[in-house]
Amino acid sequence: xxxxxxxxxxxxxxxxxxxxxxxxxxxxxxxxxxxxxxxxxxxxxxxxxxxxxxxxxxxxxxxxxxxxxxxxxxxxxxxxxxxxxxxxxxxxxxxxxxxxxxxxxxxxxxxxxxxxxxxxxxxxxxxxxxxxxxxxxxxxxxxxxxxxxxxxxxxxxxxxxxxxxxxxxxxxxxxxxxxxxxxxxxxxxxxxxxxxxxxxxxxxxxxxxxxxxxxxxxxxxxxxxxxxxxxxxxxxxxxxxxxxxxxxxxxxxxxxxxxxxxxxxxxxxxxxxxxxxxxxxxxxxxxxxxxxxxxxxxxxxxxxxxxxxxxx
Amino acid sequence: xxxxxxxxxxxxxxxxxxxxxxxxxxxxxxxxxxxxxxxxxxxxxxxxxxxxxxxxxxxxxxxxxxxxxxxxxxxxxxxxxxxxxxxxxxxxxxxxxxxxxxxxxxxxxxxxxxxxxxxxxxxxxxxxxxxxxxxxxxxxxxxxxxxxxxxxxxxxxxxxxxxxxxxxxxxxxxxxxxxxxxxxxxxxxxxxxxxxxxxxxxxxxxxxxxxxxxxxxxxxxxxxxxxxxxxxxxxxxxxxxxxxxxxxxxxxxxxxxxxxxxxxxxxxxxxxxxxxxxxxxxxxxxxxxxxxxxxxxxxxxxxxxxxxxxxx
Numbered sequence: 001x002x003x004x005x006x007x008x009x010x011x012x013x014x015x016x017x018x019x020x021x022x023x024x025x026x027x028x029x030x031x032x033x034x035x036x037x038x039x040x041x042x043x044x045x046x047x048x049x050x051x052x053x054x055x056x057x058x059x060x061x062x063x064x065x066x067x068x069x070x071x072x073x074x075x076x077x078x079x080x081x082x083x084x085x086x087x088x089x090x091x092x093x094x095x096x097x098x099x100x101x102x103x104x105x106x107x108x109x110x111x112x113x114x115x116x117x118x119x120x121x122x123x124x125x126x127x128x129x130x131x132x133x134x135x136x137x138x139x140x141x142x143x144x145x146x147x148x149x150x151x152x153x154x155x156x157x158x159x160x161x162x163x164x165x166x167x168x169x170x171x172x173x174x175x176x177x178x179x180x181x182x183x184x185x186x187x188x189x190x191x192x193x194x195x196x197x198x199x200x201x202x203x204x205x206x207x208x209x210x211x212x213x214x215x216x217x218x219x220x221x222x223x224x225x226x227x228x229x230x231x232x233x234x235x236x237x238x239x240x241x242x243x244x245x246x247x248x249x250x251x252x253x254x255x256x257x258x259x260x261x262x263x264x265x266x267x268x269x270x271x272x273x274x275x276x277x278x279x280x281x282x283x284x285x286x287x288x289x290x291x292x293x294x295x296x297x298x299x300x301x302x303x304x305x306x307x308x309x310x311x312x
Numbered sequence: 313x314x315x316x317x318x319x320x321x322x323x324x325x326x327x328x329x330x331x332x333x334x335x336x337x338x339x340x341x342x343x344x345x346x347x348x349x350x351x352x353x354x355x356x357x358x359x360x361x362x363x364x365x366x367x368x369x370x371x372x373x374x375x376x377x378x379x380x381x382x383x384x385x386x387x388x389x390x391x392x393x394x395x396x397x398x399x400x401x402x403x404x405x406x407x408x409x410x411x412x413x414x415x416x417x418x419x420x421x422x423x424x425x426x427x428x429x430x431x432x433x434x435x436x437x438x439x440x441x442x443x444x445x446x447x448x449x450x451x452x453x454x455x456x457x458x459x460x461x462x463x464x465x466x467x468x469x470x471x472x473x474x475x476x477x478x479x480x481x482x483x484x485x486x487x488x489x490x491x492x493x494x495x496x497x498x499x500x501x502x503x504x505x506x507x508x509x510x511x512x513x514x515x516x517x518x519x520x521x522x523x524x525x526x527x528x529x530x531x532x533x534x535x536x537x538x539x540x541x542x543x544x545x546x547x548x549x550x551x552x553x554x555x556x557x558x559x560x561x562x563x564x565x566x567x568x569x570x571x572x573x574x575x576x577x578x579x580x581x582x583x584x585x586x587x588x589x590x591x592x593x594x595x596x597x598x599x600x601x602x603x604x605x606x607x608x609x610x611x612x613x614x615x616x617x618x619x620x621x622x623x624x
Binding site: 094095099102105108109111114115118119121123125126132151154155256257260265270271272273274275 | 403406407410411413414417418420421423426427429430431433435436437438439440442443444463466467468568569570572577582583584585586587588591
């Protein structure tokens with residue numbers, strides 16, 4: 001009998017188990033805390049797996065990752081050789097693009113400037129640029145980056161994209177690899193939707209910020225909805241203070257929860273959210289992975305398998 | 313010779329005169345401060361006209377209004393009988409929709425709540441609704457309201473519309489006339505893009521706010537990008553304080569500039585901008601009205617003529 005092991009931390013595992021049970025009649029769904037025979041496990045569905053998560057799973061057909069980002073999972077010291085399937089989720093994609101659009105439009109409309117004037121009770125007219133006069137640069141053109149880019153194009157923004165390998169997207173001026181500086185030099189609002197890899201770790205640094213275009217009133221803006229590991233927070237604090245950046249919207253942090261002692265909290269041009277840009281929805285997740293299990297059991301290949309060398 | 317009079321206050325009239333001169337060869341362009349024969353004036357292009365603006369213009373063919381809203385112009389004590397042509401401007405429409413989208417997405421993403429948590433240095437996760445789970449109600453479905461509605465539909469929002477007379481818009485659930493309460497009862501974020509008329513004056517009142525749907529975390533939200541006369545500011549202050557409203561984005565005020573003594577400035581769930589949501593662009597305005605003058609001189613009817621009884 002096909003057996004699915006759930007090994008989830010920090011989320012409601014029982015709820016996932018019930019939903020999988022209903023979606024997969026004929027599949028044995030077991031939870032990490034229950035007694036089970038590790039050799040009988042075909043699929044392991046994981047979120048923040050503990051050190052012993054994969055012990056004895058000698059017949060595993062696939063690791064199913066609840067997260068779209070697998071950077072933490074790939075560092076698991078006992079990660080088995082089985083293929084890793086990433087969650088590619090339309091609902092999560094919509095929510096992530098909602099976050100990106102909200103931040104980009106807020107900054108395009110010079111939110112920080114008007115809020116400062118409000119606090120000072122100052123009436124000072126200044127007309128924000130139209131969407132088409134604002135260049136938004138998206139770093140990372142995977143499923144999430146491509147969707148955000150398309151939505152911003154639809155709203156009239158001038159959209160640029162940069163990715164490791166060359167990509168083509170309708171209405172988007174794309175750059176790749178060593179064209180990063182040219183991309184930055186045309187970008188007013190930079191959105192990071194990169195995977196976290198050794199190459200992209202710490203990419204959001206002071207040196208990068210100083211290469212952004214300085215046409216937006218108040219200075220260029222960064223939006224990070226990817227991973228805290230992409231950003232050097234000391235550099236962001238410095239750049240927000242000296243005008244190298246006009247504002248920053250950060251949903252992720254080097255260490256989460258963000259320490260109450262971080263200087264970021266107190267900056268009026270930093271917009272912090274507690275890693276809530278997008279969440280993996282139980283219904284969408286169970287639908288997605290149940291179909292993958294059924295199709296794989298029927299002999300079809302696994303979709304969205306992680307390339308371990310590439311890191312995503 | 314066809315003669316165009318410019319009578320503009322608070323804007324760079326010389327810049328408009330130069331642009332009209334270049335766009336309308338063969339038309340005599342005169343400015344209010346220059347000597348001219350009032351009987352020779354065919355068209356008067358006006359913005360905030362003074363009391364004497366229309367004195368002696370006995371042969372006027374049309375009043376051309378730089379503003380899209382004509383509520384103030386219609387109150388001019390010496391307004392002549394000539395047709396009034398409103399500015400319908402794609403560039404202004406885009407900028408107004410930019411403003412509306414920025415405010416709607418900010419509130420949908422629970423900005424006020426997360427900013428308060430940031431000020432308190434509190435990490436408290438809470439997942440905002442997806443765009444499709446948020447109902448945005450647009451009051452006023454003219455050129456500006458219809459454009460904002462279409463853009464929000466394109467972003468995945470559930471969009472409702474209310475207007476004086478019944479209208480149909482693709483993807484928008486429309487209400488009209490006495491269906492206002494039904495419309496409000498389904499609305500999480502209310503955007504006012506109404507014309508200001510005796511019927512709509514003071515419509516944004518405590519009584520109306522208390523009829524909005526209460527599903528959005530923190531309470532329903534209003535966005536007013538139309539006219540200060542639509543809103544009862546004392547009611548907004550009360551509603552923002554007692555939770556009847558979760559937040560308000562206001563670009564217009566009962567009296568402008570807003571008094572430094574207004575209690576609105578100090579509210580952390582009020583987002584004030586100094587009437588900058590959208591501006592009439594010189595290039596777009598000269599293009600639009602030059603074409604209207606040329607076509608009208610060639611015997612064609614005037615477009616976008618104000619219905620004085622209706623008030624817009």
